[in-house]
Amino acid sequence: MIMASRDNEKTKLEGVPASEKHQTTRNSNFLKAMRNSLNGIWMILVRERNMRIHIVLAFLILVAGLHYGIYRADWLWVTMAVFIVIFSEFLNTIIEAVVDLVVEKKYHPLAKLAKDVAAGAVLVAVGVEIVILLLIFQPYVWRQFGIVTNFSDLLHQFQR
Numbered sequence: 001m002i003m004a005s006r007d008n009e010k011t012k013l014e015g016v017p018a019s020e021k022h023q024t025t026r027n028s029n030f031l032k033a034m035r036n037s038l039n040g041i042w043m044i045l046v047r048e049r050n051m052r053i054h055i056v057l058a059f060l061i062l063v064a065g066l067h068y069g070i071y072r073a074d075w076l077w078v079t080m081a082v083f084i085v086i087f088s089e090f091l092n093t094i095i096e097a098v099v100d101l102v103v104e105k106k107y108h109p110l111a112k113l114a115k116d117v118a119a120g121a122v123l124v125a126v127g128v129e130i131v132i133l134l135l136i137f138q139p140y141v142w143r144q145f146g147i148v149t150n151f152s153d154l155l156h157q158f159q160r
């Protein structure tokens, strides 16, 4: 029983340096605040497989952007697309942690609501990311095959 609860605690605190486990007071200085913030980023990378997948995808998108030499305005959209997914994954992890803290691993319909809605938010963000990436990259990809397209012109033709 004691072993099980220790295992549980280990899973919850995976990625947290031992020295930081007991601080419950405010950060005494900027450096400490910065270290705890970086620790938050490190923990989400260690604990959340989905976050690691998003980071790998972001790297591939960066490589694709450099390969196609996309314009500066396009980089802004691509950056926002990647950012909303990573940010939603941060929120999802926060909500999961707070819910687990409150319900202590017991089933509760509101815990299910909170976790499912948080996961749904990540899904919506990924959907938006895919739409933005398709809109941004499609002219560059077509151009590689010698086809020059203007997506806006195409849309206007359909509207006429």
Ligand SMILES: Nc1ncnc2c1ncn2[C@@H]1O[C@H](COP(=O)(O)OP(=O)(O)OP(=O)(O)O)[C@@H](O)[C@H]1O
Residues within 6 Å of the ligand: 048, 050, 092, 096, 103, 105, 106, 107, 108, 109, 111, 112, 115, 116, 119
């Ligand atoms: N305490 C709970 N009460 C009710 N349902 C729960 C509870 N904990 C988890 N669930 C259900 O199980 C699902 C998975 O929960 P879990 O905490 O394992 O998320 P996860 O698989 O780690 O999510 P992600 O893949 O986003 O990291 C939730 O979406 C929810 O439907």
